[in-house]
Amino acid sequence: MIKKILIANRGEIAVRIIRTCKLLNINTVAVYSTADKEAYHTQLADESICIGDAPSKNSYLNMDSIIEAAKGTGADAIHPGFGFLSENSTFARKVIDAGIIFIGPEPEVIDRMGDKSNARASMIAAGVSVVPGSKECIATKDDCIEMANKIGYPVIIKASSGGGGRGMRIVYEESDCVTAYEQARSEALISFGDDSVYMEKYLVNPKHIEVQLLGDKHGNVVHLFERDCSMQRRNQKTVEEAPCDVLTQEAKERLYADAIKAAKYVNYDSVGTIEFLVDHQQNHYFMEMNTRIQVEHTISEMITGLDLIKQQIRVAEGKPLEFTQDEITLQGHAIECRINAENVKANFAPNPGTIKTFHVPGGQGIRIDSAVYAGYTIPPFYDSMILKLIVHAPTRLEAIKRMRVALEELLIEGVETNIEFQYLLFHDPIFVSGRYDTSSLTKFIEEVK
Numbered sequence: 001m002i003k004k005i006l007i008a009n010r011g012e013i014a015v016r017i018i019r020t021c022k023l024l025n026i027n028t029v030a031v032y033s034t035a036d037k038e039a040y041h042t043q044l045a046d047e048s049i050c051i052g053d054a055p056s057k058n059s060y061l062n063m064d065s066i067i068e069a070a071k072g073t074g075a076d077a078i079h080p081g082f083g084f085l086s087e088n089s090t091f092a093r094k095v096i097d098a099g100i101i102f103i104g105p106e107p108e109v110i111d112r113m114g115d116k117s118n119a120r121a122s123m124i125a126a127g128v129s130v131v132p133g134s135k136e137c138i139a140t141k142d143d144c145i146e147m148a149n150k151i152g153y154p155v156i157i158k159a160s161s162g163g164g165g166r167g168m169r170i171v172y173e174e175s176d177c178v179t180a181y182e183q184a185r186s187e188a189l190i191s192f193g194d195d196s197v198y199m200e201k202y203l204v205n206p207k208h209i210e211v212q213l214l215g216d217k218h219g220n221v222v223h224l225f226e227r228d229c230s231m232q233r234r235n236q237k238t239v240e241e242a243p244c245d246v247l248t249q250e251a252k253e254r255l256y257a258d259a260i261k262a263a264k265y266v267n268y269d270s271v272g273t274i275e276f277l278v279d280h281q282q283n284h285y286f287m288e289m290n291t292r293i294q295v296e297h298t299i300s301e302m303i304t305g306l307d308l309i310k311q312q313i314r315v316a317e318g319k320p321l322e323f324t325q326d327e328i329t330l331q332g333h334a335i336e337c338r339i340n341a342e343n344v345k346a347n348f349a350p351n352p353g354t355i356k357t358f359h360v361p362g363g364q365g366i367r368i369d370s371a372v373y374a375g376y377t378i379p380p381f382y383d384s385m386i387l388k389l390i391v392h393a394p395t396r397l398e399a400i401k402r403m404r405v406a407l408e409e410l411l412i413e414g415v416e417t418n419i420e421f422q423y424l425l426f427h428d429p430i431f432v433s434g435r436y437d438t439s440s441l442t443k444f445i446e447e448v449k
């Protein structure tokens with residue numbers, strides 16, 4: 001039984017994890033950088049330890065400092081949250097070597113699925129449908145051109161260690177191929193310290209649909225249905241919803257079956273997500289796996305009534321799943337809006353600063369996951385997402401209406417935010433129809449400029 005968890009993260013996800021720990025009577029240790037002394041997660045935990053100064057590399061990415069904090073406070077487990085060290089197998093190994101439970105999958109699984117090119121190879125071996133593309137990393141410029149001709153343009157060159165939409169280049173014709181290859185490699189090296197890249201067919205305007213999974217150490221894996229995360233700006237999600245009403249039931253069943261097959265193939269034993277691209281004929285292709293809790297896990301919680309952090313802690317303790325697939329039922333529709341401190345008119349540039357007014361909506365089916373408050377100064381060093389506004393309603397249309405009302409009530413003053421932008425988006429006919437794809441948000445931005 002886990003008695004004390006150190007949360008190796010900050011912001012709303014740290015707060016989210018602490019809340020569940022409190023419900024489970026598990027003691028919590030927050031870690032914070034010097035910039036986060038006044039942060040909500042620092043105040044909410046039972047104990048708080050400063051692990052370094054503001055830049056992430058000196059604090060939230062400082063493995064030894066975090067592990068020392070866990071040892072010093074007698075924490076028996078570490079929850080990595082998302083981002084930072086959450087998909088770093090070296091960190092997971094160090095935690096385990098220190099005799100502490102890592103709340104996540106086995107390090108070998110992170111290695112296998114965390115590297116996108118390795119993950120593709122595993123999924124091909126597992127018999128899961130993947131985006132057509134290269135089997136291995138591309139070693140030379142000539143290989144790159146040859147591969148692109150084989151796959152057929154357009155193609156996308158992607159960093160094997162990629163994330164957050166970085167290290168990707170779309171190529172429409174042969175004359176651009178070598179430049180794109182070199183750019184993708186150098187961006188990958190700068191961002192991830194690894195310049196290996198691979199190639200996929202670039203699907204035209206697909207949907208990004210992902211399946212939430214939960215596995216235990218006894219070989220059981222269940223899914224918690226799908227999320228539509230196609231509303232993206234520069235490959236970054238802005239709005240997510242569950243379920244996806246425009247997919248046929250047959251297409252959904254195929255997605256769930258492939259997601260479970262993928263997870264079982266790698267003995268997946270924690271919460272995780274398989275991301276797919278779905279084309280206009282509703283064919284799906286494996287894109288990548290996230291071996292951690294995700295920002296948008298909240299909407300899957302709303303439609304199933306489950307607490308995914310609680311489940312993640314239980315399976316990390318070695319307990320078998322509390323329910324079978326048939327016992328998980330889908331209720332209603334949930335949507336999440338990411339509220340960022342950013343200046344929409346200045347090309348969505350981050351806008352840190354002090355929050356002067358902070359008023360949040362309430363009422364039936366409204367959930368706020370946040371770590372900010374009136375008087376709080378958002379530090380410039382981290383992510384600009386300050387709040388997740390989540391609604392749950394019996395139907396999709398009711399959820400959209402509920403979100404409109406909630407966005408009208410939400411008031412944040414002192415920093416620029418995307419609240420008004422989100423409000424406009426919830427009136428966009430394409431969004432409301434549900435028939436949007438990964439290109440729709442970019443088109444919408446052009447229209448409202």
Ligand code: ADP
Pocket residue numbers: 131156162163164165166200201202203204205206208232235275277287288438
């Ligand atoms: P990251 O891990 O950096 O977020 P992903 O591999 O998840 O990168 O891709 C992010 C987004 O890029 C996808 O949601 C999709 O919109 C787009 N994308 C990625 N691969 C393809 C592809 N082969 N065809 C079309 N769009 C793609």
